[in-house]
Amino acid sequence: MPDGSQATPEERAALLAAYDAQLRGVSEVQGGLSWDRSGPLWRALVNRGGFVSYESLESLGTLDAVDALIAETVAFYAARPEVEEFEWKTRGHDWPPDLDQRLRAHGLQPDEVETVMIGEARHLAVDVELPEGVTVRRVDQLPEREALVVEASEVAARIFGGGPSGEEMLDRLDRMHGLEQFWVAEASTHEGSRVVCSGRLARVEGTEFAGIWGGSTLPEWRGKGIYRALTAARARAALAEGVRYINSDCTVMSRPILERSGLVAVTTTTPYVWRRS
Known part of the structure; x- marks a missing residue:
């Protein structure tokens, strides 16, 4: 598996050009x-x-x-x-x-x-061993998706200090008509199954790309390979739909994991926000 941190300047430039164009x-x-x-x-x-x-x-x-x-x-x-x-x-x-x-x-x-990280989806689609009692699955197409998406959104909001509500996420999934998938990692506990990590796979119509977004993991479940397993599952799903590249806007915490998986840092992104006073 290639290490994205070792990419040549020419490789980075080619990925950045594809990113800007698509x-x-x-x-x-x-x-x-x-x-x-x-x-x-x-x-x-x-x-x-x-x-x-x-x-x-x-x-x-x-x-x-x-x-x-x-x-x-x-x-x-x-x-x-x-x-x-x-x-x-x-x-x-x-x-x-x-x-x-x-x-x-x-x-x-x-x-x-x-x-901004970019790389071949095939580099991420690897087998990752999960902790005992943890499973990863796609849930946006399931009858019980509403409860799972709402729970996962609440978990993400606690971790990030905000974000879209479960209702807003469900509305977005409906608007995208199958272009976006919602994935969760669940852990079996004494109280039952609970969502400990979640993320989306967003295929971009008319391009070679799909984005991986989210990946918020509860603090007590970090360092166990769960985020990497969720990323691998989404990469396999992207490949099945003909996607070549995976992109992600990642935090300092996620970057080393994605680089080890073969994604390449090509630029940075900063949101500038106007708020009504």
Whole structure:
């Protein structure tokens, strides 16, 4: 199995080019309730918020045009009272280099920086030994999916300090019409079965990619191979649907696991968030 940390500069550049061409812009707003365009931007409405994606801002040509587009976008969302906040998703290799300062000047504040990881799905689709009493399965297609997705969403919210509710996640799964799968790892305890880790597999229509999102594991169950097993199961499911690449925006905690599995760090991503005052 290749180690993603050992990838050559040429390999990283090729993966980044595929990422920019296939996963930014319209591909990134497919889960929205609705979306529109403004110049290079794709602007989505998602539940009580918004989301902005683009492949590149270089077509704007000037820094004044960048500032004008940011101001227009803030006004676009501010005029919609149902929008409590929106996210402008940046990448570490974006133009202009001072985009951070320009977004801050319009009231957007950065959240945590994450690493964009990409690699061949086949590298992740390996056998992983699970602790005794732990099982991994896909649940979005099951009759009991509602209870499991709600439980998993509550677990993820406790770990991350927030996130979509179970009802919002169920609504998203319905809107995606099978493009997204929901997976859980469950542990048998004296009180019965409980969800200890969960995550989504999101196939991106019209591309070679599927994203792995979530993977939130309860603290007392970490370090036991559960996240890696959940990742492997999703990778096998992606391969079965003809996917070539897996991508993930990962935290510092997840990056070493994904690199050992063959994913390559190609850039960083930082969400800049505007919140209604």
